[in-house]
Amino acid sequence: MPDLFAAPDLPRLAVRGSADRYPVVRVFCVGRNYAAHAAEMGNEVDRDAPFYFTKSPFHVALTGATLPYPPGTQDYHHEMEFVIAIGAPIFQGTRDAAGAAIFGYGAGLDMTRRDLQGAAKDKRRPWDLGKDVEGSAVLAPLTRAVDFGPVADQRIHLTVNGEIRQDAALSEMIHDCAGIVSDLSKFYHLAPGDIILTGTPAGVGPVVAGDVLHGEVTGCDPVDLTLT
């Protein structure tokens, strides 16, 4: 039977050094995973367990995108993040199993309508309008875990118009990659196609139309976004 309308294709990420593509099925995000960022937002970190929010895979933009400043906000913020891509099914997995289930890593942006996120927090409402913005999960090509090597003190940083805004080390993450995947697998049957943005370091701030964002994680391809 025919579909009533043409459904969009899933976004597909390039994989460094190969012709393979990684289809993105679900996008999970970790909040407050760097102490300095939690502090700049006036929050405490939770060292016991990460917390999560999600974005639609159809709100993924591939690196190099030129996108309009989004509607409904006067305070659109950059959040530079390290990205995990799941490569094998895992449910209620140990840390070791979680590490083995990781396909690869990448650089990403979790663009945020900060004013709407703040209003939602004040009213104890969900963050969707603040976080699940069209084009707000900007993703670079993936580097296979075997090529990336152990996640240690690799640098993660972001420039806006060439000026450094965020600069940290992956070792500053409160919950590491295996810990995040193991914890998230308590709640979801994780599978290939699941992407996890692991939280942003300190230095988040507003962007405006015309800004050029460039983010890097050592060992990964860069992530780029231009706003019009």
Ligand SMILES: CC(=O)CC(=O)C(=O)O
């Ligand atoms: C406070 C936030 O916006 C949560 C988040 O995305 C992060 O900490 O990263």
